[in-house]
Amino acid sequence: KQEVTQIPAALSVPEGENLVLNCSFTDSAIYNLQWFRQDPGKGLTSLLLIQSSQREQTSGRLNASLDKSSGRSTLYIAASQPGDSATYLCAVSPNNNDMRFGAGTRLTVKP
Amino acid sequence: DAGVTQSPTHLIKTRGQQVTLRCSPKSGHDTVSWYQQALGQGPQFIFQYYEEEERQRGNFPDRFSGHQFPNYSSELNVNALLLGDSALYLCASSSGFWQPQHFGDGTRLSIL
Numbered sequence: 695k696q697e698v699t700q701i702p703a704a705l706s707v708p709e710g711e712n713l714v715l716n717c718s719f720t721d722s723a724i725y726n727l728q729w730f731r732q733d734p735g736k737g738l739t740s741l742l743l744i745q746s747s748q749r750e751q752t753s754g755r756l757n758a759s760l761d762k763s764s765g766r767s768t769l770y771i772a773a774s775q776p777g778d779s780a781t782y783l784c785a786v787s788p789n790n791n792d793m794r795f796g797a798g799t800r801l802t803v804k805p
Numbered sequence: 806d807a808g809v810t811q812s813p814t815h816l817i818k819t820r821g822q823q824v825t826l827r828c829s830p831k832s833g834h835d836t837v838s839w840y841q842q843a844l845g846q847g848p849q850f851i852f853q854y855y856e857e858e859e860r861q862r863g864n865f866p867d868r869f870s871g872h873q874f875p876n877y878s879s880e881l882n883v884n885a886l887l888l889g890d891s892a893l894y895l896c897a898s899s900s901g902f903w904q905p906q907h908f909g910d911g912t913r914l915s916i917l
Contacts, residue, residue: 698847728905737809737895737908738848783847792861793840793906795847 696721700784700796707774708804715769715799717784722762729758729769730783732798738783742769774803807832809898809909817915818886826881826912830898836860837879838906839871840895848895854879883914891916 697720707713717727726745730738742751742758744767750759757770771778781800785793810829818824830837836855840848850863854873873879877898883890893913897906 730908735893735910735913737910738897740905740907743905785847792850792853792863793838793848795849797845797847 696724696786696788696794698784698786698794698796700782700799702799703797704800704802706802706804709774709776711774711803712770712772713774713801715771715782715784715801717767717769717796719765719767719786719794721786721788722765723788724762724786725789726787727758727760727767728785728787728793729756729767730785732781732783734781741782771801774801776803776805779803809834809896809907811894811896811909811912813912814910815913815915817917819917820886820888822886823882823884824886824914826883826894826896826914828879828881828896828898828909830877830879830896831907834898834900834907835877836899836901836904837873837877838897838899839879839881840897841865842893842895842911844892851881886916888916890914 728743729741744760755772781798783798785795787793838853839851842848852862857873868884870882893911895911897908899906
């Protein structure tokens with residue numbers, strides 16, 4: 695059974711800092727891995743999607759990496775801003791039908 | 806271009822009642838998935854509908870059922886509500902089996 699773990703559960707940083715969020719999964723037989731952002735009481739916004747054959751994806755200040763063999767992914771956020779404050783969720787999918795999510799990392803960026 | 810829309814936004818029910826939640830997929834999408842997200846947890850997959858059929862189901866009891874209509878919209882029905890069913894229910898749609906899923910803002914269900 696696929697288990698997804700995100701560390702840390704919460705993170706508070708000053709504005710401008712670079713930071714890394716971690717995601718680990720137990721079964722390397724995945725189709726893709728996706729990072730989402732969730733604001734309080736809202737749905738999920740997809741940030742980056744990495745196919746199983748890819749090693750990383752970049753969008754603006756965000757960079758996500760994938761190491762299937764070790765069951766790890768990282769989300770790197772450069773020059774953090776208060777508007778980046780949200781919960782970040784990692785999800786892996788064996789077939790895009792059934793996404794397994796971690797519990798998320800709650801990020802606070804202080805001005 | 807409207808994204809995924811869900812209704813209602815909030816709902817309060819009592820134990821034992823039944824509830825129906827609704828989802829309209831993003832334009833051009835034909836596949837709808839439902840997720841349950843308890844407070845402080847990640848979403849859990851309930852089931853996915855394609856061509857009006859349930860294609861895959863997560864580890865949820867039969868009290869959770871769904872339907873997809875010819876216009877691709879979908880309903881999630883929950884019978885005999887329990888306190889533990891209190892959660893944010895998220896709908897996601899996609900344009901195909903291998904395409905990324907887009908999420909709505911969810912329905913917040915509270916059971917008293």
